[in-house]
Amino acid sequence: MGNTDRPRRVVIVGSGLAGTATAVRLLRFAREPVQVVLLERRAEYRHAGVAYHRAGNPWHHVFNIQAGRMSMCREDVDDFMLWANDEADRTDWPPEWRDVMFTESGPAPRCVYPDYLAARLAQAAHDAAPGVELIEADGDAIDIHAHSHHVRVVVESLCLPSGAPALDRAVLDADHVVLATGLETRSPGFAAEVLDHPAFVRHPYSQPGLRRLQGVRTDATVVVIGSLLSAYDVAGLLLRRGHTGTIHLVSRSGLALRPYPPDHQHRVLSLPPPDLGADTDAGADDLLRRLRQAWDAACRRVAAEFPDVAPAVVSERVAKAWEPYLPAILERIPSAELRALLDRYGSLIATLRIGAMAHITDPVHAAMGEGGRIVRSVGRVEEIRRGRAGMLVVCIGGGSSLRTIEADLVVSNFARESDYERVDSVLWANLLANKIACAHRRTGRGIEVDAQGRVVGPAGSACGPIWAVGSPREGDELVRHGRTGAFTFNLAAIKNHSVAVAATVLRHLESCYDDEPDERTRALVDSSMTELRHAVMLEVRRMAARQYHERHSLSEEIEGSLQAVRAIVTNGGGVVPAESALRSAVNVAATTKLTDLSVTPRELRALLGLHQNGRIG
Numbered sequence: 001m002g003n004t005d006r007p008r009r010v011v012i013v014g015s016g017l018a019g020t021a022t023a024v025r026l027l028r029f030a031r032e033p034v035q036v037v038l039l040e041r042r043a044e045y046r047h048a049g050v051a052y053h054r055a056g057n058p059w060h061h062v063f064n065i066q067a068g069r070m071s072m073c074r075e076d077v078d079d080f081m082l083w084a085n086d087e088a089d090r091t092d093w094p095p096e097w098r099d100v101m102f103t104e105s106g107p108a109p110r111c112v113y114p115d116y117l118a119a120r121l122a123q124a125a126h127d128a129a130p131g132v133e134l135i136e137a138d139g140d141a142i143d144i145h146a147h148s149h150h151v152r153v154v155v156e157s158l159c160l161p162s163g164a165p166a167l168d169r170a171v172l173d174a175d176h177v178v179l180a181t182g183l184e185t186r187s188p189g190f191a192a193e194v195l196d197h198p199a200f201v202r203h204p205y206s207q208p209g210l211r212r213l214q215g216v217r218t219d220a221t222v223v224v225i226g227s228l229l230s231a232y233d234v235a236g237l238l239l240r241r242g243h244t245g246t247i248h249l250v251s252r253s254g255l256a257l258r259p260y261p262p263d264h265q266h267r268v269l270s271l272p273p274p275d276l277g278a279d280t281d282a283g284a285d286d287l288l289r290r291l292r293q294a295w296d297a298a299c300r301r302v303a304a305e306f307p308d309v310a311p312a313v314v315s316e317r318v319a320k321a322w323e324p325y326l327p328a329i330l331e332r333i334p335s336a337e338l339r340a341l342l343d344r345y346g347s348l349i350a351t352l353r354i355g356a357m358a359h360i361t362d363p364v365h366a367a368m369g370e371g372g373r374i375v376r377s378v379g380r381v382e383e384i385r386r387g388r389a390g391m392l393v394v395c396i397g398g399g400s401s402l403r404t405i406e407a408d409l410v411v412s413n414f415a416r417e418s419d420y421e422r423v424d425s426v427l428w429a430n431l432l433a434n435k436i437a438c439a440h441r442r443t444g445r446g447i448e449v450d451a452q453g454r455v456v457g458p459a460g461s462a463c464g465p466i467w468a469v470g471s472p473r474e475g476d477e478l479v480r481h482g483r484t485g486a487f488t489f490n491l492a493a494i495k496n497h498s499v500a501v502a503a504t505v506l507r508h509l510e511s512c513y514d515d516e517p518d519e520r521t522r523a524l525v526d527s528s529m530t531e532l533r534h535a536v537m538l539e540v541r542r543m544a545a546r547q548y549h550e551r552h553s554l555s556e557e558i559e560g561s562l563q564a565v566r567a568i569v570t571n572g573g574g575v576v577p578a579e580s581a582l583r584s585a586v587n588v589a590a591t592t593k594l595t596d597l598s599v600t601p602r603e604l605r606a607l608l609g610l611h612q613n614g615r616i617g
């Protein structure tokens with residue numbers, strides 16, 4: 001329940017995609033007054049984060065997946081495309097995009113995404129229930145003091161929209177806090193000597209970084225660290241401005257991105273579980289060998305049984321189909337070995353799980369052939385040191401000898417730091433030091449959370465009402481849901497986190513859910529009673545509806561259904577559940593339906609009957 005001295009408050013730390021999506025869901029789901037404070041430490045990242053902010057993402061940096069998969073709400077699958085085609089203000093769009101009609105399978109520029117997220121957030125605030133308020137504040141959360149029913153968020157440089165002067169340090173009291181702090185970056189140890197060198201670009205997705213890339217001589221020798229998405233972004237940018245010099249892509253894996261076919265659509269295949277044998281003591285190496293065999297067999301099966309699946313996406317289909325089986329498989333691998341496997345095969349898993357748009361890959365692959373301007377080098381960058389005449393020398397290990405490349409410009413890739421014991425964040429350092437959070441035990445990636453996304457300390461229990469959405473849940477997504485590669489932290493994971501966390505927080509906060517459902521109430525909701533099934537579907541529609549008046553009238557219908565259920569139980573001589581417990585159990589069941597990963601978003605929409613009225617709400 002909320003504290004009575006101030007309005008109920010939920011603070012969301014971080015206003016990238018994950019924070020913004022969670023704010024939208026809270027604003028839409030809330031039935032009772034609440035303040036949703038969306039806190040962001042970097043103004044240019046608001047509704048954007050590093051992946052989409054305009055100053056660091058030029059117009060030809062497109063989403064790596066299709067425009068038709070970029071809706072922020074799974075159940076409202078075409079929402080991004082409809083916004084981009086019908087609502088976006090294209091006045092300052094460049095000619096190559098101004099007249100484009102976006103399609104389900106086609107590309108779209110990443111830098112328009114902040115406008116989309118901002119539009120949906122403003123709409124959600126406008127169409128919220130009375131007393132439900134959005135406050136967008138600037139500030140850097142550096143610590144959280146946890147109590148069993150509230151939190152105190154310590155914020156530096158807090159600036160509230162009220163116009164009051166910024167506060168060097170302030171404390172925001174809240175009933176719940178949602179950590180949407182996003183992608184953490186790894187410091188490139190091998191470049192320690194040259195971090196300030198004018199020929200080293202540490203942050204390619206920043207305005208100064210882009211300026212350096214756009215200012216480099218077209219015949220310059222450029223070394224790009226990495227060979228996947230961020231390396232393609234950089235190489236594509238150089239090629240599009242007519243680069244003639246050699247561009248070296250250096251990575252340990254030497255892997256390349258696979259282009260999606262032009263008509264690619266998301267699809268979930270049903271495949272049997274991999275046959276790994278029942279011998280659980282055979283050791284991780286043996287399990288891995290059998291897993292590889294089963295993987296190859298599954299890929300052959302998809303190719304044979306689904307000839308319409310393009311070869312480039314066979315592995316993606318298998319990885320998706322195996323998601324339900326992976327948690328049990330991973331349980332058979334001891335933690336140390338699991339961590340080693342993830343380190344060793346992380347890039348391979350990433351490329352098997354997801355492709356990239358031809359808009360990204362085509363220019364780069366065309367320049368990779370014999371005598372091309374792009375050269376791939378396999379090896380580990382050991383060191384970058386200062387060379388002659390303002391150049392840098394990149395030392396690459398691997399194999400028997402150390403090779404060097406002399407470069408006019410060296411560009412770091414976007415290296416994520418997944419180990420929260422090493423991330424460069426005062427907030428996370430404090431949360432770990434104070435045992436409010438702990439690094440994910442099994443994978444060493446992200447932090448421990450429970451099934452609802454509540455942050456769990458080293459003792460295995462939650463220290464307070466603190467939740468996480470997005471990348472901090474990377475390891476948990478893998479072992480709990482079998483998600484792999486970018487799907488452990490990208491938009492797909494965030495869509496579900498935002499729904500489940502917003503719904504759960506409100507169940508803790510709102511008085512209409514005061515009673516916890518007991519076993520009997522939960523069993524009742526899971527039963528086949530028509531009235532209850534109807535109530536759950538109404539609740540799904542309420543949660544998916546955008547406008548308050550629609551949600552309000554659905555709420556009234558739900559109340560009618562719940563009364564009918566209670567009357568039926570009374571007449572049957574059963575124990576009648578409390579109204580709020582029943583409401584709560586219905587909300588849980590609706591949340592589960594809205595976050596069902598076993599179908600595509602389009603199938604989900606049909607399954608939930610949301611397609612019947614055209615657009616939602």
Ligand SMILES: Cc1cc2nc3c(=O)[nH]c(=O)nc-3n(C[C@H](O)[C@H](O)[C@H](O)COP(=O)(O)OP(=O)(O)OC[C@H]3O[C@@H](n4cnc5c(N)ncnc54)[C@H](O)[C@@H]3O)c2cc1C
Nearest residue numbers: 014016017018041045049063064141181182183470490491
């Ligand atoms: C270059 C690039 C391209 C990508 N392209 C795609 C794509 O096409 N499709 C896709 O699905 N995914 C893509 N991704 C993955 C993408 O990162 C996720 O989809 C998503 O944007 C992550 O959102 P987030 O909110 O979790 O994190 P972020 O975008 O990192 O946002 C987190 C925010 O929290 C703020 N913050 C952190 N700590 C604090 C604090 N203590 N106090 C206040 N604020 C704080 C940060 O400033 C930041 O704005 C891409 C990633 C990168 C790096």
